[in-house]
Amino acid sequence: MSFVTVTDVFQSYGARPIIERVNVTVDEGEFISIVGASGCGKSTFLRLLLAQEIPTRGSVSIAGAPPATEPGLDRGVVFQRYSVFPHMTVRDNIVAGESLRRGWGRFFGAGAKAARARADDTLARCGLDHVADQYPATLSGGMQQRLAIGQALAARPRVLLLDEPFGALDPGTRLSMHDFLTELRAETSMTVFMVTHDLHEAFKLGDRVLVFDKPRWDPHDPNAYGATITYDFDARNGGIPFQSLKENTHVLQAN
Amino acid sequence: MRLINLKPGRPFAVFLMLLPFALVFLAYAIGSDIRLSANPQDKLLPAPSKVWETMVRLVSEGDRRTGRILFWHDTWASLKRLGLGIAISASVGLVAGLLIGLLPLVRSFLAQFVAVLSMIPPLALLPILFIVFGLGELSKVVLIVVGTLPFLIRDLSQRVIELPDELLVKAQTLGASSWVIAIRVALPQIMPRLIQSVRLSLGPAWLFLIAAEAIASDLGLGYRIFLVRRYLAMDVIFTYVIWITILAFLIDWSLRAASRKFYPWAQEGL
Incomplete structure (x- = not known):
């Protein structure tokens, strides 16, 4: 039984489609990295998971619950900025x-x-x-993000959503944040979705890497079509498949 | 060295700060001296020494008829009106700003209405206030409220709208209700802005207070200034104007100090 089920999700802002026909299922405890070019609907997809936005078609369901209409306790979130209360x-x-x-x-x-x-x-x-x-303003960027993650986890969410959480950090801090996140995951075995621009980070941390891209492209009207999940990589074992005798992978299986 | 990189040292900075005050005083003293030497009876620019004597007399000697020191009674009456008006404005503005900023329903309902209301020149309403609320304290306080409230509501609701969306979403993912978001997330974050807006509103508030007192009152700083105008008592007027300036400055300064003390996390722009 899948934990997070995304069924046939479309989202458009006005007449402009952002993402279309997104179908994905995620098991409990999986770490999903989401990558893709800018403007390819990664953050929109995360907002849909967060229930900050409602899809124009289709549904997002977590733990078999009916689709949420607003953000709630079952979803924790860390943004790139403004994730902690400054006061x-x-x-x-x-x-x-x-x-x-x-x-x-x-x-x-x-x-x-x-x-x-x-x-x-x-x-x-x-x-x-x-x-x-x-106060948070006196902390460095890395400390603020650690605080944001700690705060999100204190609420004990079912799913943790990270929107480019380490995007504004320097490379060294980023590496220590990876260790921090890996440790936390080992303790809590939480389901995590992370949007990132850093492919290395995506494969290092994720069990799966979802790639968002536009499968159809009209050169005369680049906004005519939305993006969808074009690749669904198995990122375990450093992203190299067939590393174990009995391969247990979702890749190459029909959705 | 470029001028933009030339910074004064501490003593020189203090000197520069005091210089314009000294220059204004000097210019006044010279002007007064020229006029008085031409006509010792001149009332327009009384000598600084005479202004000082008047000041001492005003703050220490009682009225010949009642024995009250009118200066302090005026001050108390004016500050009471000002404080009451600003307090009402600030608390109503805070609640309305939170409601308009946080709740899209209330925003659709009230935002444009307040925007239109704020275009009414408050002083044009003064006759109506005198007719409806009489010539007593109420109409003066209401004038200050009418004059400052629309600005406060618009400013505060704008500040609430400007709160990063991320924070409101984050609060929701931590299970906060609308009420909790209002009192635990939005309210503390706009309190420093409220103090700032009140500081900005104090100028108009004084204006409305003195205008109302000038037209109909029997006590108050503005009333006294307009009363002694009939006798060309420039020394009294100067005393009152300087006193009002000092009061306004002190109120502004203490609000800023309060903001720094209670909201140390909001460093920028305070």
Whole structure:
């Protein structure tokens, strides 16, 4: 039974099709990298997964639930920028991952104390415990993204969506973020979708790499057709297939 | 060295800062001296010493008839009107700004209406306010509210709309309801903007206050200025104008200090 099911999804803005006929199923715990040229609907696809947008046709279903109409607790997200609340301290940002769902958006009394203790554990795991009382603006880009991931995970989502999370980071920080993400995945075995421009990153982190591209191209009207998934690579074993005796792959199977 | 790279040292910067004040004072003293030497009875530019004497008299001596020190009573009456008007404007503006900025339904319902309302010149409404609310305190406070509220609503709702979409989506993925997004995400982030907008509104607020007091009042800074105008009492007018300037500056400064203290994360532009 697949965990995330995308069935025949079309999305257009006005008359302009962005993505068309996207069908994909993802098992629980898979790490899906999404690559493609700029303007090929990668981020649109992620917004559809997030339920920030509703597809014009087709449906996105997570864990068998009916298609969501707005973002909710089952989906966690980290954007390239603006992913943490600038007016909360680093610790409060993590606490917010658990507290925003409550009636007043905060914990009171003993609950607040326990939540702060849990947040400090999370911060220690993210390597941010020494800046717990600072505001995010004082952190480096890599630390802010670690915080954003920690905050998203504090809410315990079913699916984690990353929209070019490391796009603005320098190469060294990017590598340490890869290690950080790999560690977290080993602990939580969460289903992850990551949009990236970095092919190396996509194959390094992903179990599968989905490539978005426009299969039809009208040179007189480049916007006439939308993009879809043109390749679905098996990225395990460094992207090289047939590395094990009994190959267990979704590639070359009919959708 | 290019002029754009020439930076004053600390003492020189302080000197430069004080220089225009000193120059204005000097120009006034010279002008006053020229006029007074031609006509010792001149009332237009009283000598600085006379202004100073008037100042001391105004702030320390009571009224001959009632014994009250009118200066402080005027100040208190004006500040009360100003504070009340601004407080009402700020709180209504904050709530309306949040509603318009966060809820597309309310935005469709009210945004254009407020935009049209803000085009009405508030002073043109003053006669209506005097007719409807009488000549007492209420009409003056209402004038300040009418004058500053549309700007505050428009400014704050715009700030809420400008909040990055990512933050609102993020809050939703953390399970926040509209109410929680309003009080935990949007409200704290526009509080510094509210203080900033209030600082900008204080100029118009003073304008409306003094206008209302000038037309119908029996106490207040604006009332006193327009009253003594009849006697060409420039020394009193100067005292009151300087005092209003100091008050406005202090209010502005304390709002800025409050913003820095309570919202240290919002560094830019404060």
